[in-house]
Amino acid sequence: MIHILLLLILAWFAASVGLLVLLNWRTLLAAWREPVLACPVLIVESDDWGPGPSEDAAALQELARVLESLRDDGGRSAVMTLGVVSAVPDGQAILDGGCTRYVRRTLADPAFTPVREAMQAGRERAVFAPQWHGLEHFWPDSLLACLDERADPAQRQALRDWLRADCPRSEDLPAALQSRWVDAARLPSSPVLASAVALAVREEAAVLRYVFGAVPEVAVPNTFVWDDVVERAWATCGVSCVVTPGCRYEGRDAMGGLASPTRRIRNGDRGQGDVCYAVRDVYFEPLRGHRAEDVWRALEERTAQGRATLLETHRSNFVGPLEVRDAVIAELERALRGSLTAHHDLRFMATAELAQILRDAESPFRERDLRLRVVAWLRRIAAEAGPARILKITGLGSVIRRAGNFLGGVNFRRSHYQADC
Numbered sequence: 001m002i003h004i005l006l007l008l009i010l011a012w013f014a015a016s017v018g019l020l021v022l023l024n025w026r027t028l029l030a031a032w033r034e035p036v037l038a039c040p041v042l043i044v045e046s047d048d049w050g051p052g053p054s055e056d057a058a059a060l061q062e063l064a065r066v067l068e069s070l071r072d073d074g075g076r077s078a079v080m081t082l083g084v085v086s087a088v089p090d091g092q093a094i095l096d097g098g099c100t101r102y103v104r105r106t107l108a109d110p111a112f113t114p115v116r117e118a119m120q121a122g123r124e125r126a127v128f129a130p131q132w133h134g135l136e137h138f139w140p141d142s143l144l145a146c147l148d149e150r151a152d153p154a155q156r157q158a159l160r161d162w163l164r165a166d167c168p169r170s171e172d173l174p175a176a177l178q179s180r181w182v183d184a185a186r187l188p189s190s191p192v193l194a195s196a197v198a199l200a201v202r203e204e205a206a207v208l209r210y211v212f213g214a215v216p217e218v219a220v221p222n223t224f225v226w227d228d229v230v231e232r233a234w235a236t237c238g239v240s241c242v243v244t245p246g247c248r249y250e251g252r253d254a255m256g257g258l259a260s261p262t263r264r265i266r267n268g269d270r271g272q273g274d275v276c277y278a279v280r281d282v283y284f285e286p287l288r289g290h291r292a293e294d295v296w297r298a299l300e301e302r303t304a305q306g307r308a309t310l311l312e313t314h315r316s317n318f319v320g321p322l323e324v325r326d327a328v329i330a331e332l333e334r335a336l337r338g339s340l341t342a343h344h345d346l347r348f349m350a351t352a353e354l355a356q357i358l359r360d361a362e363s364p365f366r367e368r369d370l371r372l373r374v375v376a377w378l379r380r381i382a383a384e385a386g387p388a389r390i391l392k393i394t395g396l397g398s399v400i401r402r403a404g405n406f407l408g409g410v411n412f413r414r415s416h417y418q419a420d421c
């Protein structure tokens with residue numbers, strides 16, 4: 001009787017594993033191929049910094065002060081990437097011209113010297129790492145089309161009001177227009193001409209080179225909408241890493257929302273021009289209620305999966321009234337300090353450095369111990385959305401989780417490579 005029961009359990013287990021492999025072999029293989037990191041890595045990714053009032057410069061200086069006060073075991077200060085939007089529209093000039101011609105003010109404009117200098121100072125102290133985030137946070141021709149007299153009157157008026165601001169904030173634009181690399185004047189959006197994309201990327205490179213002395217290696221697509229054409233243009237101008245949410249969106253749907261993703265992306269995957277992808281999938285927007293505890297939970301989870309934790313945040317969190325700004329920065333500091341306390345082997349770095357690690361199988365930051373790689377793989381599978389249903393129905397998910405915890409917890413030993421991190 002016991003033998004029959006044992007045989008039934010074994011048959012169930014074999015059938016469950018067979019089904020899992022049959023239906024999800026691509027996912028299982030991709031999760032195995034994705035590089036496994038040998039120590040916790042935490043990066044703060046902040047977007048939308050660019051031309052703005054002197055209050056923005058003060059916020060950057062305060063952020064730099066706090067980041068510099070936080071050090072990992074290797075003595076490295078915390079790093080915040082700056083997704084730089086290099087220009088804003090010259091609203092008055094556009095309105096004066098009847099909204100038929102686009103005019104911009106770039107970061108090189110003397111009016112933005114305080115912001116520029118705050119960025120440069122933080123970069124020199126290795127607490128800021130500039131990244132591409134568009135010459136504008138919209139496609140200028142789409143903006144002009146929405147300002148045309150034949151366009152929707154309510155939206156046209158709202159955009160005219162937006163242009164009258166001394167320094168228009170891209171965050172205040174309609175969501176669809178914030179996608180730079182598509183024409184969202186009419187929905188669903190349509191692709192932008194490759195020649196226009198190439199020219200726009202070259203123009204952006206010129207401003208970034210002027211401001212920072214060199215073009216950054218990392219690009220962050222605005223609203224995560226981009227395509228192969230954009231990627232090729234970036235790669236031609238020196239981009240070697242693209243930050244993604246773990247998938248790619250290529251357009252806006254009829255309602256202005258993000259169209260369905262066109263592909264799944266994992267850390268270390270390669271794109272056009274051999275750009276290396278990094279996955280950023282943890283939100284930290286204190287103004288929307290995210291707290292340090294959320295960061296700690298995410299760090300725990302991603303570290304267990306051998307992945308870096310990239311926090312996504314935006315300028316809008318840091319440029320409000322002074323007491324709000326200080327509270328947000330204090331929450332960021334609490335998140336980073338608590339992470340250091342919980343993980344003594346935590347490493348701060350810029351996303352460009354993470355990309356190098358993802359490219360280099362020999363990096364000391366990469367896990368080589370087979371058992372620990374299997375543990376990370378099991379934990380990745382347990383967290384995958386694709387096989388989640390099969391794992392639940394067959395009960396295999398629970399087995400995988402227990403196996404991962406047993407191999408990684410009960411018999412846990414530090415990787416001998418970890419000491420090099």
Ligand SMILES: [Zn+2]
Binds near residue numbers: 048083223
């Ligand atoms: Zn943005």
